[in-house]
Amino acid sequence: MIVLNGGSSAGKSGIVRCLQAVLPDAWLAFGIDAFVDALPPRLRDADGGIEFAADGEVVVGADFRTLEEAWREGVAATARAGARIVVDDVFLGGAGSQRRWRKALDGLDVLWVGVRCDPEVAAARETARGDRIQGMALIQAHAVHEGVSYDMEVDTTRTESLECARTIAARVT
Amino acid sequence: MIVLNGGSSAGKSGIVRCLQAVLPDAWLAFGIDAFVDALPPRLRDADGGIEFAADGEVVVGADFRTLEEAWREGVAATARAGARIVVDDVFLGGAGSQRRWRKALDGLDVLWVGVRCDPEVAAARETARGDRIQGMALIQAHAVHEGVSYDMEVDTTRTESLECARTIAARVT
Amino acid sequence: MIVLNGGSSAGKSGIVRCLQAVLPDAWLAFGIDAFVDALPPRLRDADGGIEFAADGEVVVGADFRTLEEAWREGVAATARAGARIVVDDVFLGGAGSQRRWRKALDGLDVLWVGVRCDPEVAAARETARGDRIQGMALIQAHAVHEGVSYDMEVDTTRTESLECARTIAARVT
Amino acid sequence: MIVLNGGSSAGKSGIVRCLQAVLPDAWLAFGIDAFVDALPPRLRDADGGIEFAADGEVVVGADFRTLEEAWREGVAATARAGARIVVDDVFLGGAGSQRRWRKALDGLDVLWVGVRCDPEVAAARETARGDRIQGMALIQAHAVHEGVSYDMEVDTTRTESLECARTIAARVT
Numbered sequence: 220m221i222v223l224n225g226g227s228s229a230g231k232s233g234i235v236r237c238l239q240a241v242l243p244d245a246w247l248a249f250g251i252d253a254f255v256d257a258l259p260p261r262l263r264d265a266d267g268g269i270e271f272a273a274d275g276e277v278v279v280g281a282d283f284r285t286l287e288e289a290w291r292e293g294v295a296a297t298a299r300a301g302a303r304i305v306v307d308d309v310f311l312g313g314a315g316s317q318r319r320w321r322k323a324l325d326g327l328d329v330l331w332v333g334v335r336c337d338p339e340v341a342a343a344r345e346t347a348r349g350d351r352i353q354g355m356a357l358i359q360a361h362a363v364h365e366g367v368s369y370d371m372e373v374d375t376t377r378t379e380s381l382e383c384a385r386t387i388a389a390r391v392t
Numbered sequence: 393m394i395v396l397n398g399g400s401s402a403g404k405s406g407i408v409r410c411l412q413a414v415l416p417d418a419w420l421a422f423g424i425d426a427f428v429d430a431l432p433p434r435l436r437d438a439d440g441g442i443e444f445a446a447d448g449e450v451v452v453g454a455d456f457r458t459l460e461e462a463w464r465e466g467v468a469a470t471a472r473a474g475a476r477i478v479v480d481d482v483f484l485g486g487a488g489s490q491r492r493w494r495k496a497l498d499g500l501d502v503l504w505v506g507v508r509c510d511p512e513v514a515a516a517r518e519t520a521r522g523d524r525i526q527g528m529a530l531i532q533a534h535a536v537h538e539g540v541s542y543d544m545e546v547d548t549t550r551t552e553s554l555e556c557a558r559t560i561a562a563r564v565t
Numbered sequence: 566m567i568v569l570n571g572g573s574s575a576g577k578s579g580i581v582r583c584l585q586a587v588l589p590d591a592w593l594a595f596g597i598d599a600f601v602d603a604l605p606p607r608l609r610d611a612d613g614g615i616e617f618a619a620d621g622e623v624v625v626g627a628d629f630r631t632l633e634e635a636w637r638e639g640v641a642a643t644a645r646a647g648a649r650i651v652v653d654d655v656f657l658g659g660a661g662s663q664r665r666w667r668k669a670l671d672g673l674d675v676l677w678v679g680v681r682c683d684p685e686v687a688a689a690r691e692t693a694r695g696d697r698i699q700g701m702a703l704i705q706a707h708a709v710h711e712g713v714s715y716d717m718e719v720d721t722t723r724t725e726s727l728e729c730a731r732t733i734a735a736r737v738t
Numbered sequence: 739m740i741v742l743n744g745g746s747s748a749g750k751s752g753i754v755r756c757l758q759a760v761l762p763d764a765w766l767a768f769g770i771d772a773f774v775d776a777l778p779p780r781l782r783d784a785d786g787g788i789e790f791a792a793d794g795e796v797v798v799g800a801d802f803r804t805l806e807e808a809w810r811e812g813v814a815a816t817a818r819a820g821a822r823i824v825v826d827d828v829f830l831g832g833a834g835s836q837r838r839w840r841k842a843l844d845g846l847d848v849l850w851v852g853v854r855c856d857p858e859v860a861a862a863r864e865t866a867r868g869d870r871i872q873g874m875a876l877i878q879a880h881a882v883h884e885g886v887s888y889d890m891e892v893d894t895t896r897t898e899s900l901e902c903a904r905t906i907a908a909r910v911t
Contacts, residue, residue, distance in 0.1 A: 233866030239432035240865050245441075245455055247430045247463070257420045259412035260695060268418075282418055289475035290420070296469030302462035343900035346759050347752030349606060377896070381862035406693030413692050433868060516727035519586050520579030522779060550723070554689035585778035591787075591801055593776045593809070603766045605758035614764075628764055632821050636766070639816030648808035 223307040225334030226359030228345040230375035231307040237384030246303040275354020291323035314366030333372035340376050396480040398507030399532030401518040403548035404480040410557030419476040448527020464496035487539030506545035569653040571680030572705030574691040576721035577653040583730030596653040621700020637669035660712030679718035742826040744853030745878030747864040749894035750826040756903030769826040794873020810842035833885030852891035859895050
């Protein structure tokens with residue numbers, strides 16, 4: 220398994236798609252965005268669920284955490300059943316998020332990858348995407364890496380996603 | 393868990409969204425479409441992966457099946473970890489598909505729901521959606537139900553998704 | 566030209582896609598949704614632009630109206646240059662909206678089509694779509710037709726989009 | 739008006755969204771992608787329409803050209819009616835495409851902007867996007883600029899969309 224962690228608009232999804240293209244085997248892409256899409260609409264923007272404030276802050280509640288924990292168990296079971304998986308997540312809880320993943324992925328061979336991007340550049344890309352609440356990139360850029368330990372880090376500020384993916388792929392093949 | 397099975401354009405996704413709206417608890421929606429999106433692009437439209445022929449026929453290969461089986465294990469593990477889940481799938485293999493799900497979901501409490509739709513109506517809705525290959529609805533309408541046994545069936549031909557969802561919800565609450 | 570008017574979730578887009586499929590000539594589909602997508606993000610949900618209230622009410626301001634009027638002139642010019650066009654709009658201003666369209670489309674041959682749907686059914690479909698603010702369908706169902714005169718009307722409550730499209734197509738060919 | 743021309747995956751859409759964010763007035767974004775979406779599905783991937791070959795080549799036919807010309811007249815009329823517009827296009831015909839635009843936009847004040855990107859970098863971004871046929875970026879990177887004259891050029895190879903947009907915005911305000 221490969222777990223990518225980085226702030227919003229750091230370029231995780233682009234790296235995931237490139238990884239799927241350059242890795243010789245077939246890897247499934249499971250991301251936190253797909254998990255959020257699987258939630259009932261009323262848990263998005265709700266107490267207990269996940270709230271996206273107008274300034275870009277993201278707050279998650281108890282219901283979200285409970286389902287997220289079950290989802291992590293599911294990702295782990297998919298890997299244990301033999302699938303190669305790239306996860307991309309935003310460790311809103313920093314080291315705490317990594318601890319929860321480690322617990323779920325116990326016994327699996329995981330490559331932990333930090334995806335960095337200069338906060339100003341990530342914020343500029345957030346504007347260019349046009350589909351995210353302005354402010355998320357800046358708020359998350361450093362916070363999601365606090366206390367997290369990685370096997371390797373990539374930085375998308377001046378390196379294309381495809382090149383980052385090749386660097387990561389070189390470690391798993 | 394609730395497992396919905398029906399052909400393309402039978403109205404499964406609409407029922408899932410309505411179920412998430414009417415069920416008092418928070419249910420995760422895991423569908424075969426999201427699984428296909430998680431595949432590497434080269435497995436979509438490829439030997440070994442999943443091929444969508446121009447006439448609407450869908451053929452899946454060995455690589456697809458292997459990953460799909462691992463995904464089913466993951467869905468089961470998510471449910472065992474406590475999450476309520478609505479799965480929507482297209483049983484291309486009919487009874488064989490159900491057997492594979494039954495094996496993965498062993499020990500879980502599952503409501504099996506058949507989603508029917510008159511083939512001509514499903515084909516008309518396929519045209520109205522505009523994002524599916526023409527022909528899938530007609531080819532799959534009956535085939536996906538062959539040999540499958542259900543706890544209940546709904547028919548979207550003349551019943552709105554929301555009403556179908558209410559009928560299903562009445563069975564799980 | 567064909568101009569379809571109806572409330573949110575009445576089924577206009579489905580009819581447009583079916584019209585493009587059944588009409589023998591190539592018709593362009595220009596809809597109010599594409600116009601809203603062309604606006605700068607800051608005009609969506611803003612004073613002066615277009616605001617989508619949490620209860621489903623839609624309010625448009627002066628900046629929106631000015632650009633909308635220019636857009637209507639553009640649609641008219643595209644038609645005058647020889648393109649066949651299906652427009653789908655939501656006449657938030659009822660008869661006033663139609664008057665503005667009539668002015669822009671002066672001299673063009675237009676088929677005015679009212680797209681009706683039982684408000685409760687439209688609201689149920691809004692839930693099933695999952696991508697619209699709940700309440701728009703109910704608020705708009707009758708209001709958009711007030712004082713508007715049509716060449717023909719279709720009702721999607723119990724008639725599929727494809728059948729509605731065939732009825733409309735029979736009038737233009 | 740601002741007309742941006744560049745190959746696929748050169749970064750035009752990102753620049754457009756940033757222009758809408760940084761320009762003090764409200765500018766409409768009209769792009770060739772939205773025009774292609776307005777076509778009847780059967781004209782996409784068809785003789786006479788627009789064909790996307792598996793190697794990334796794009797071929798347009800007579801029906802496409804006729805509707806495209808009418809669309810250009812519509813864009814021009816929208817501008818003449820007072821709207822500020824950013825167009826992003828791919829000049830598949832190079833100088834010929836620009837000549838056709840010049841004819842349609844006769845009398846309007848237009849800023850012609852070339853959007854360049856190193857072909858290898860554009861191809862890498864095409865892989866990272868994952869929603870385009872591989873090969874378009876490479877084929878179009880130089881060809882779309884052949885014989886075209888610009889008021890200014892930007893290069894997204896090492897400059898973020900937002901910075902490119904600021905450079906362009908400085909010329910129109």
